[in-house]
Amino acid sequence: MKVKCLIVDDEPLARKLLQNHIEQLDMLEIAGQCSNAVKASEILRAMPIDLVFLDIKMPQITGIDFLKMLKNPPAVIFTTAYREYALEGYELDIIDYLLKPVTFDRFFKAVERYFVRSAPKETGVKIVAPQQQDDYIYIRTGNKFHRLPVADILYIESIRDYIVVHRTNQEKLPAKYKIGDLEEDLKGKQFLRIHRSFIVNMQKITAFTMQDVEIDKLQLPVGNSYREYVFKMLKS
Structure with missing residues (x-):
């Protein structure tokens, strides 16, 4: 809308x-x-x-x-x-x-x-009704805002001043964001910062250790400074 x-x-x-x-x-x-x-x-x-x-x-x-x-x-x-x-x-x-x-x-x-x-009322990033199947966020690329269902997002990767949104069975979406700013916008939602270069959708994690998290067969590293917090969040 x-x-x-x-x-x-x-x-x-x-x-x-x-x-x-x-x-x-x-x-x-x-x-x-x-x-x-x-x-x-x-x-x-x-x-x-x-x-x-x-x-x-x-x-x-x-x-x-x-x-x-x-x-x-x-x-x-x-x-x-x-x-x-x-x-x-x-x-x-x-x-x-x-x-x-x-x-x-x-x-x-x-x-x-x-x-x-x-957010979450009307749409940067916009979060709508966390934990619901029809949740979505907006990610800006250029002058466009892409409406991304949360259920489709696997994880977000940081590459210098850009992020890449990795999605289920869809093309990767690159956008000019600093991952720290994005982390702040997503704080308290179903996303978790596990490394200076990665934010993951907690609903997609299939296994984890103190060193990494798994999304199906994909392994993402847990940064040293994030381990205690990540382990606490995933066990709760």
Whole structure:
């Protein structure tokens, strides 16, 4: 399911730029756009919105005041030409604070923060209902987010600044991630870091020792600094 986005900005060029950015990501769709808070309020009452790109300096009602008025606001990313409102924005628990003109790279990082913050509810990495057969995560490659069922993932291998997702009866999926960042996103789920180069799906482990874990006939080493923790986790 795509993330429904609302663009609220009184500058047509700024709305157009955000529209172009959103259209480059398959996981996002534009549900609406408008130039002021009054119209935005009407849109929010009329349809479900997941993520709002909200300008701060607007006529009649500022983006900050508008957000304060909402009882159950969707996720918000502020877009503005003014740095001085950043602290107040973060105090309102926004996802991110983008300075205009918004570059695609900075926009993309903000969207990734949304995916992480929204897990497990809506989609970086996204985890949905751990331990269920239809669990899945999202892995980004370039501008695409790949939806990977957890049941298909055997293990994740780190090769320098890249990871490779090894899957059951499917092609390997390489992606530019640091394994430490990925480990943090997966912490507390059914994945276990066993080595500086490997994270395994615990549901796929068929045997283990203090030195290695087995996934069917495949053996993966357990790093010296991980052994005590890995052995404890797998025996529990």
